[in-house]
Structures are given as structure tokens and as C-alpha cells.
Amino acid sequence: MNYSFQFGALAPYGDLIVEGAFQTLRLSAITMAVGLAIGLAGALARTSRVAPARWAATAYVEVIRNTPLLVQLFVVFFGLPSLGVKLGAGAAALVALSVNLGAYATEIIRAGIDSVHKSQVEAGLSLGLTNLQVFRHIVLYQASKAVYPALASQFILLMLATSIASQIGTDELFHAGAYVDSRTFRSFEVYAVITTVYLILALIFRALFGALHAVAFGPLSRRRR
Amino acid sequence: MIRTFSFLDVVFIVSALRFTLALAGIAFCGGALLGAVVLVLRVLPLALLNWLAAGYIGLLQGTPLLGQLFLFYFGLSIVGFNVSAWFAATLALSFYASAFLAEIWRGCVQSVPRTQWEASAALGLTFLQQLRWVVVPQALRLAVPPTVGFGVQVVKNTSLASAIGFVELMRAGQIVNNATFSPLSTYLTAAACYWAICFSMSRLSQRLERRLHVAH
Numbered sequence: 189m190n191y192s193f194q195f196g197a198l199a200p201y202g203d204l205i206v207e208g209a210f211q212t213l214r215l216s217a218i219t220m221a222v223g224l225a226i227g228l229a230g231a232l233a234r235t236s237r238v239a240p241a242r243w244a245a246t247a248y249v250e251v252i253r254n255t256p257l258l259v260q261l262f263v264v265f266f267g268l269p270s271l272g273v274k275l276g277a278g279a280a281a282l283v284a285l286s287v288n289l290g291a292y293a294t295e296i297i298r299a300g301i302d303s304v305h306k307s308q309v310e311a312g313l314s315l316g317l318t319n320l321q322v323f324r325h326i327v328l329y330q331a332s333k334a335v336y337p338a339l340a341s342q343f344i345l346l347m348l349a350t351s352i353a354s355q356i357g358t359d360e361l362f363h364a365g366a367y368v369d370s371r372t373f374r375s376f377e378v379y380a381v382i383t384t385v386y387l388i389l390a391l392i393f394r395a396l397f398g399a400l401h402a403v404a405f406g407p408l409s410r411r412r413r
Numbered sequence: 414m415i416r417t418f419s420f421l422d423v424v425f426i427v428s429a430l431r432f433t434l435a436l437a438g439i440a441f442c443g444g445a446l447l448g449a450v451v452l453v454l455r456v457l458p459l460a461l462l463n464w465l466a467a468g469y470i471g472l473l474q475g476t477p478l479l480g481q482l483f484l485f486y487f488g489l490s491i492v493g494f495n496v497s498a499w500f501a502a503t504l505a506l507s508f509y510a511s512a513f514l515a516e517i518w519r520g521c522v523q524s525v526p527r528t529q530w531e532a533s534a535a536l537g538l539t540f541l542q543q544l545r546w547v548v549v550p551q552a553l554r555l556a557v558p559p560t561v562g563f564g565v566q567v568v569k570n571t572s573l574a575s576a577i578g579f580v581e582l583m584r585a586g587q588i589v590n591n592a593t594f595s596p597l598s599t600y601l602t603a604a605a606c607y608w609a610i611c612f613s614m615s616r617l618s619q620r621l622e623r624r625l626h627v628a629h
Contacts, residue, residue, distance in 0.1 A: 191491045250612060250615075251608065253565075253611075253615070254565065254569075254607070254608045254611035254612045254615055255569070255604045255607045255608050255611065256569040256570070256572040256573075256583070256607055257569075258572040258573060258575070258583060259572060259583065259600055259603055259604045259607060260604075262583075262586075262596070262600045262603075263596075263597070263600045263601065263604060266590070266596035266597075266600065267596045267597035267599075267600050267601065268597070269596075270595070270596065270597045271597065344475075348475075348476065348477040348478075349477070351477035351479045351480065352477075352479060352573065354479070355576060362477070362479060362480070375483070375487040376484065376487040376488050376491055379480055379483040379484050379487065380484060382480060383476045383477070383480035383481070383483075383484060384476075386475070386476050386477050386480060387472065387475045387476050390474075390475035390476070391475065394475075
């Protein structure tokens with residue numbers, strides 16, 4: 189092995205990589221918010237009494253979860269313009285990532301709603317709460333507690349998956365890495381640094397979600413570890 | 414001259430499915446072998462090895478697969494191997510799969526009641542014997558559905574190998590698109606191929622879950 193690592197060659201591009209990391213954070217944060225909203229709506233549709241709403245939500249989940257994110261990105265970015273829908277790389281990534289996360293969130297939240305026992309709903313109704321109050325104070329609270337860990341790890345997986353958006357030229361961390369690579373030709377060094385930044389971001393998110401859980405539901409149980 | 418998207422293009426894309434499946438199959442097997450080793454290290458009663466295995470899992474689960482692919486692709490040639498995209502993709506996907514499989518299986522092993530370990534220890538079995546004859550046979554039933562489910566992730570993630578130039582389903586789609594410039598038909602065809610494979614695997618996983626759960 190006679191290769192001399194030159195991480196110093198990347199130093200002039202430090203700003204670019206930091207900027208890319210912020211773009212990744214921004215993209216991830218917006219996607220998490222939109223994806224969560226889609227997931228909530230999807231879960232409501234999947235558990236609704238209206239059959240067509242149920243079918244539509246099921247079809248959405250099954251189509252999105254069984255195709256790769258890369259294909260979804262390509263369909264939105266390259267395919268939709270032939271139908272007259274032209275989106276920039278950033279907007280296309282946001283749409284594809286949100287729709288992707290929404291499908292996973294739908295399934296996770298639905299499982300959470302299902303895990304709330306029927307007697308809880310009956311008890312709430314017999315106390316004179318309205319349907320909406322029962323959903324908000326009894327079902328949603330307990331469901332969110334049950335789905336929190338799964339949702340948090342799905343969010344972190346999504347943050348890592350935003351790197352795939354670099355393939356359609358979205359401005360984010362991995363794309364910044366590819367640019368630096370094209371300038372310096374220090375491919376291994378560039379991708380080692382970029383991958384490490386993702387690891388740091390993942391650890392930050394994990395700490396953040398842990399703290400959020402402590403605030404909302406009390407400390408995360410470590411019993412299972 | 415741009416030609417039109419024809420039936421032959423569909424055939425070309427569908428036939429590239431064999432590379433996707435081969436890549437997924439090899440990566441899954443490699444990941445399972447490596448994952449089994451990581452699993453043993455993760456549950457062995459030796460704190461140092463547990464941490465090492467946990468660190469390995471955390472490292473692979475906390476970084477994007479795309480980054481891993483590029484690191485293997487460029488890193489192996491630094492060490493002196495003249496790697497093809499095929500080899501780098503197989504290796505990267507195997508390591509990626511091993512971390513997730515080890516973590517899935519650890520959950521299954523830990524859900525076997527503690528009394529099973531104690532009873533087999535009382536019978537004088539060594540740790541590996543306990544694992545082999547008592548715990549794994551019980552954990553296996555729980556492990557089958559999520560393992561098949563993770564197979565779906567492996568199949569989908571092979572599409573990222575196109576980024577390092579490996580010609581599989583997705584890359585075949587890009588090639589067709591370059592010649593025909595009908596991105597919508599091309600990528601929807603690719604999506605349909607992935608969907609057919611992944612949907613049947615998801616269904617299989619659900620069915621296995623229902624069947625293996627009955628006796629519980």
C-alpha cells in the first residue's frame with residue numbers, strides 16, 4: 189500500500205462541506221415535518237371506516253415501500269416533466285423524500301393506533317368525551333408513546349437517505365462531497381470525511397430524539413439494551 | 414438520433430433484473446454469514462466484545478449506504494485490489510446487511526426467556542452450545558419474518574450500486590433513457606420490476622409472520 193492520504197487537500201473546501209451539512213439538515217427537517225403530516229393523514233385513512241380511503245392509503249403504502257427511493261426520485265425529477273410538472277432538484281427531492289417517509293410513517297403510526305386497546309376508546313366515550321377528544325387525548329397520546337422509538341429511527345434513516353438525492357443533483361452534503369471530489373481527485377478522503385459528517389449528524393439526531401422523548405414521555409427505558 | 418421507447422427496451426430493463434437479483438442474493442448471503450458472527454459477539458458474555466459489535470453496528474447504521482459504497486469502491490483500490498464495481502457493491506452491501514441483520518437477530522435472541530438460558534446452563538452446556546441447541550432454534554421462528562422483510566431493503570438498496578457504475582436494473586434504465594429520452598416510461602418500468610419482487614417478498618414476510626405466530 190503506497191498511497192499517501194492527503195486530507196489537507198480538502199481544507200480549502202471546508203466551508204462547502206459545512207454548508208452541505210446545513211442543507212442536509214434543512215432538507216431532513218422539512219421532510220420529517222411533511223412526512224409526519226402525511227403519515228398521520230395516511231394512518232387515519234388506513235383506519236377509517238370509509239373503504240375507498242382505506243384502499244387508497246394501502247395502495248400508497250404498498251407502492252412506495254416496495255420501490256427504491258432512487259427510482260422515486262428519478263420518476264419525480266426526470267419523469268414528471270413529461271406530464272408538465274417541472275420541479276427543480278431541491279423541490280423534487282423534497283417531494284420524493286416526503287412521499288417516501290410518509291408511507292413508512294403511515295405504517296408506523298397505524299401500528300401505534302392499533303396497539304391502543306379498544307376498551308380505552310370505550311372508556312373515553314363512556315366518560316362523555318367526543319370522538320375527536322377520544323382520538324386526541326386517549327388514542328393519539330398512547331399511540332405516539334408507542335410509536336416514538338420506531339418513528340425516531342425511521343427519521344434517522346431518512347436523514348441518511350437524503351444522500352441519495354445527490355443523484356439528481358440536489359444541493360446537500362453528499363453532492364457537496366462529489367463536487368469537492370471533482371476538484372481535488374482525493375476521492376477516498378472526501379467520502380471518508382463526508383461519511384463521518386453523516387455519522388455525527390446521526391448521533392446528534394439520536395441524542396436530540398432521546399432528549400425529546402425524556403421531555404414528552406419520561407426517560408427512555410434502557411431495560412432492553 | 415433518438416429512437417422511441419419500444420418493447421425491446423422493456424425487455425432490456427427487465428432482463429437487467431437478473432443482475433439486481435444476483436447482487437441482492439450474494440449480498441444477503443454474505444450479510445447473513447457476517448451478521449451471524451456479529452450477533453455472537455454482540456450477545457457473548459464479554460463486555461469488550463459486546464461494545465465492539467455494538468460499535469460496528471452503530472457505525473454501519475449511522476452512515477449512508479451511498480457513502481459506504483464509495484468508500485469500498487475507492488478504498489479497496491488504495492489497499493491494492495483492482496476492484497470492479499461488482500465486487501465493491503457486493504462487499505459494501507454485505508457489510509451493510511450484516512449490521513442490520515445482527516441487530517434484528519439480537520432482538521429475537523433476547524426475546525427468548527432468561528429461564529431458557531438458566532436451564533441450559535444448569536444442564537452444563539457451554540455458551541455456544543446454549544446458543545446452538547436451545548436459544549437459536551427458538552429465536553429462529555421469530556427471526557424469519559423480519560429477515561425476509563429486510564431482504565426487501567437489500568433488493569431496493571442494490572439500486573444504489575448504479576452510482577458506482579454497476580449495471581443493474583436502475584443503470585439499465587438510465588442507459589435506455591439516454592437512448593430514448595422517455596424518462597417516465599423508463600423509470601416506471603424499472604419501478605414496476607422492483608415492485609413485483611419486493612411486494613411478493615413483503616407478502617411472504619407477512620404470511621410467515623402470521624403462520625409462525627399461531628403457536629405463540
